[in-house]
Amino acid sequence: MRRNGQVLVFDADDTLWENNVLFERVIADFLDWLEHPTLDKYQLRAVLDDIQKANAVAHGYGTQMLLRSLADCVERLRHRPATADESDAIRRLAAVLTDQQVELIPGVAETLAALGDRHELLMLTKGDPDEQRRKIDASRLAHRFRAIEIVREKDDETYRTFLKAHALTPAACWMIGNSPKSDILPARRAGMNAVFIPNDHTWALEHGELDPGDERVLRLRSFRKLQDHF
Incomplete structure (x- = not known):
């Protein structure tokens, strides 16, 4: 659905x-x-x-x-x-x-194209600004997003500030990512929904325990599966 x-x-x-x-x-x-x-x-x-x-x-x-x-x-x-x-x-x-090349995860390009017809898409990424901009440019995905923000850290306050800056209602927002520590847990504490898409190569320092009973966290096996839910 x-x-x-x-x-x-x-x-x-x-x-x-x-x-x-x-x-x-x-x-x-x-x-x-x-x-x-x-x-x-x-x-x-x-x-x-x-x-x-x-x-x-x-x-x-x-x-x-x-x-x-x-x-x-x-x-x-x-x-x-x-x-x-x-x-x-x-x-x-x-x-x-x-290297200027980036390797898109399978299904990303076509899934973003499809989702952009039905939803508002934004990007929130952390890291060195110059390095992240280089990767965003190399990905050729920037045009899919209404706004892109690069932050030093993704903690609870980051998400609250992001929601306020873009006049977003938390209950209608979904943070989509692979990191329990940076993507899922702080977004939930800020009142957002979340989609956890695990990556076998996620950095050990980004791991964290998710509440298996949290019904506002959707767990998917692949990026393509987003089209089944949104």
Whole structure:
């Protein structure tokens, strides 16, 4: 049963296009390169995750945060700052993240085209503004959205501010994304409905527990399934 005349607010990274899978490939290559006399890759990854968690709070998200975190990881494990050669190696490992190409998730382009005929579409994404704009431009999807906002963090206050800025009624709005932490839980606390579309490559720091009894959270297996409900 389709809902008519709704406001659909879309996350971008790992909802409209693949993102974290690229970061995971860079991290895997980094851990192979890094090596350590006593720590295995799982232990090294735990160190890096801890560093990324702190850097995300202090410096936001995106490629530059990852580069900083990789260098900080070298410094923590080797008890000295990364050398010039090490810094160059890290930049080479992460070069794929500055590629102008984006890989749309299957079904995104045609689904947005169909939904735009029946609903109002907006985008709310977090990260480095320049990096996010580059990905939005490369996706060729910007024309599908009435408004696009790039924010530093997506917490409860972000959603309340977003709703007020666009004069939206929360009960008629749906936040659509892959992240329980950033997309679903804060949107629900702001009074919005939500659609959870899991992505196998969602960053571990974006995980969270959803209430299985919350009837205002729609869970879908794929992006294309949005057309069955909206």
